[in-house]
Amino acid sequence: MIFPLSLPWYRAFLNSITETKFRLFAFSLLIGTMIVALISPLVIPSSVVYLVQPTKSLLPPSYAHIFGTDLYGRDLFGLCLLSITVDLQIAYSVTIASFGIGMFIGAVAGYARRSADEVLMRITDVFLSIPAFILAMAVAVAVGHTLFDLQIALVVAIWPAYARIVRGQVLSERNKLYIDSLKLMNVPARKILFSHIMPNIIYPVLAFLTVQIGVTILFLSGLTFLGFGSGPFTPELGRIISDGLDNFFQAPWIVLFPGFVLSILVFSFNLFGDALRDMFDPRLKNIRSV
Amino acid sequence: MQLYRYILRRIGIAILVLFGVTLLTFYLSRGVPGVNPITAYVTPTTPISLYPQIARENGLDLPVYLQYFFYMKDLLVGNWGYSRSIGLPVTIAIENFFPATLELTIVAMIIAVVIGFALGLVSALNNGKWSDFLSRGISIESVSLPPFWIGIVFSLLFFFIGQYGLPTLPLDGRISQTLLLQNPVQPITGMFLIDSLLRGNIPFFVNALLHIILPALTLSLFPMGLIARTVRASVLDVLSQDHIVFALSKGLSRRTLITRHVIKNSLIAVLTILGLIFAVLLSGSVLVETVFAWPGMGQWAATSITSNDTAGIMGFTIVSASIFVFINLVVDIAYIFIDPRIRY
Numbered sequence: 267m268i269f270p271l272s273l274p275w276y277r278a279f280l281n282s283i284t285e286t287k288f289r290l291f292a293f294s295l296l297i298g299t300m301i302v303a304l305i306s307p308l309v310i311p312s313s314v315v316y317l318v319q320p321t322k323s324l325l326p327p328s329y330a331h332i333f334g335t336d337l338y339g340r341d342l343f344g345l346c347l348l349s350i351t352v353d354l355q356i357a358y359s360v361t362i363a364s365f366g367i368g369m370f371i372g373a374v375a376g377y378a379r380r381s382a383d384e385v386l387m388r389i390t391d392v393f394l395s396i397p398a399f400i401l402a403m404a405v406a407v408a409v410g411h412t413l414f415d416l417q418i419a420l421v422v423a424i425w426p427a428y429a430r431i432v433r434g435q436v437l438s439e440r441n442k443l444y445i446d447s448l449k450l451m452n453v454p455a456r457k458i459l460f461s462h463i464m465p466n467i468i469y470p471v472l473a474f475l476t477v478q479i480g481v482t483i484l485f486l487s488g489l490t491f492l493g494f495g496s497g498p499f500t501p502e503l504g505r506i507i508s509d510g511l512d513n514f515f516q517a518p519w520i521v522l523f524p525g526f527v528l529s530i531l532v533f534s535f536n537l538f539g540d541a542l543r544d545m546f547d548p549r550l551k552n553i554r555s556v
Numbered sequence: 557m558q559l560y561r562y563i564l565r566r567i568g569i570a571i572l573v574l575f576g577v578t579l580l581t582f583y584l585s586r587g588v589p590g591v592n593p594i595t596a597y598v599t600p601t602t603p604i605s606l607y608p609q610i611a612r613e614n615g616l617d618l619p620v621y622l623q624y625f626f627y628m629k630d631l632l633v634g635n636w637g638y639s640r641s642i643g644l645p646v647t648i649a650i651e652n653f654f655p656a657t658l659e660l661t662i663v664a665m666i667i668a669v670v671i672g673f674a675l676g677l678v679s680a681l682n683n684g685k686w687s688d689f690l691s692r693g694i695s696i697e698s699v700s701l702p703p704f705w706i707g708i709v710f711s712l713l714f715f716f717i718g719q720y721g722l723p724t725l726p727l728d729g730r731i732s733q734t735l736l737l738q739n740p741v742q743p744i745t746g747m748f749l750i751d752s753l754l755r756g757n758i759p760f761f762v763n764a765l766l767h768i769i770l771p772a773l774t775l776s777l778f779p780m781g782l783i784a785r786t787v788r789a790s791v792l793d794v795l796s797q798d799h800i801v802f803a804l805s806k807g808l809s810r811r812t813l814i815t816r817h818v819i820k821n822s823l824i825a826v827l828t829i830l831g832l833i834f835a836v837l838l839s840g841s842v843l844v845e846t847v848f849a850w851p852g853m854g855q856w857a858a859t860s861i862t863s864n865d866t867a868g869i870m871g872f873t874i875v876s877a878s879i880f881v882f883i884n885l886v887v888d889i890a891y892i893f894i895d896p897r898i899r900y
């Protein structure tokens with residue numbers, strides 16, 4: 267997508283979004299998820315999480331409880347909606363932190379001369395060669411057992427992916443003609459990198475980042491599913507699923523619905539990321555149908 | 557000559573990276589202030605007064621860099637330590653668990669490549685039509701499903717199918733216990749599917765195959781979506797190039813075009829993400845093996861990490877990182893021979 271200078275960026279963005287039905291659907295799904303995440307803590311009382319009602323234990327889905335109730339008699343629908351907010355908050359903060367670290371390291375490595383690139387990328391390689399989920403588990407054990415510690419673990423596991431992507435983009439951008447002319451004008455390297463190269467590579471990186479938010483949510487729920495991080499009274503989707511494991515043959519809904527919500531959440535980010543990538547990829551403009 | 561220098565340099569870097577991996581993992585399990593490494597060596601009933609003695613006997617009172625030095629010295633002579641969480645020496649544990657995970661990942665990889673490739677190809681060749689949206693939807697959905705949840709859903713589904721007396725699939729383990737006792741297969745590779753075929757034990761093979769279907773299918777979903785996306789992007793890239801237009805205007809048939817030009821190029825694209833796919837499979841195996849009680853590396857990793865078993869964590873990460881680094885090395889070198897444009 268190329269933004270025409272005559273239009274403000276948000277108008278150009280909206281024009282491009284409404285170009286195909288696929289993009290429009292992806293965009294509305296994502297916005298819908300975000301609205302749910304914003305509203306649910308205002309609408310749903312936090313007593314849903316703490317109130318234990320043994321008489322209502324494991325009720326099947328009904329009008330009063332759309333998703334049914336769990337072992338403690340808590341309303342699963344409210345619990346799931348509150349969890350979306352918690353999961354998204356964590357995913358956002360992890361993404362911002364790991365993108366910040368990854369972008370800085372990747373950009374410097376991609377623009378700097380050989381030795382700095384070599385050192386930074388070898389460090390990144392070390393982190394990349396341990397399977398990310400296992401690295402996150404190892405760090406989670408080392409740093410502690412709160413949700414905040416879990417975020418540190420996720421950042422450590424996820425930043426190398428950003429560093430890799432940003433470096434690749436900077437490498438392909440740095441040899442273009444306008445960079446040479448900037449160098450000839452004696453613009454300092456720091457300024458070339460952060461005010462000229464970065465704005466030009468930000469869109470493909472944004473598409474990657476959107477998909478990566480989905481991956482972060484999957485990692486987070488996987489960790490809490492294995493028992494990392496939070497106690498039983500934290501509204502978090504992976505945690506709810508693992509709590510339901512003991513009873514899921516009698517009451518399948520306590521596992522089915524939270525997982526369904528979780529996959530919709532991740533799906534909305536992945537779908538939008540895919541749509542973004544199409545929008546920003548100029549090569550895809552002139553595909554012929556075979 | 558240049559080529560040999562490039563390969564030597566890559567091998568050197570690979571060794572350096574592996575060294576870094578041991579450093580990072582060892583620091584995480586021993587050096588972080590919040591972790592007391594002694595927890596792996598004591599039981600809840602051990603009197604606290606014995607702690608200093610236990611620490612001294614196992615070298616835990618030494619500075620971390622010395623502990624690391626001694627660990628590496630042992631590692632290089634083949635003494636990988638004792639994995640306390642499962643009560644086995646690390647080398648024996650790897651021998652037992654690695655074939656199970658390798659078998660699972662290979663089957664998952666085959667499923668993922670076949671279906672993912674088909675999805676990506678269909679999607680790209682029908683760019684913009686409904687079959688494109690459908691296969692894109694499937695591939696995006698498959699990377700959105702939490703592997704542990706879809707494993708549970710499969711278990712639930714086949715549990716209820718079994719309840720109605722219909723033929724069902726086994727839900728846990730690698731093999732039926734009774735078959736393992738009555739009709740065992742002498743291990744050759746440790747992979748049940750291959751061993752039973754080599755020994756000609758067909759009932760064992762069928763049983764192992766039935767056991768591997770659900771875990772492998774669950775594990776294959778994420779890489780399947782990755783492969784479908786990669787294939788779609790690379791096919792679209794090839795189709796947009798001028799030599800395709802030329803081939804079409806020359807009157808080349810659609811089939812020749814796809815088999816000669818398109819598939820070959822997208823296979824190379826899949827090859828480049830092979831290392832990534834392997835890392836994804838290993839990450840996923842932790843969750844999938846937990847859900848399906850598959851006795852492999854993933855389950856061992858989860859147990860040793862949660863019980864702070866340094867030797868186990870180290871053993872596991874060194875093996876998986878070595879494989880990851882090795883695959884990437886082979887792919888990079890293979891690339892030189894496949895793609896004539898790359899010259900070193």
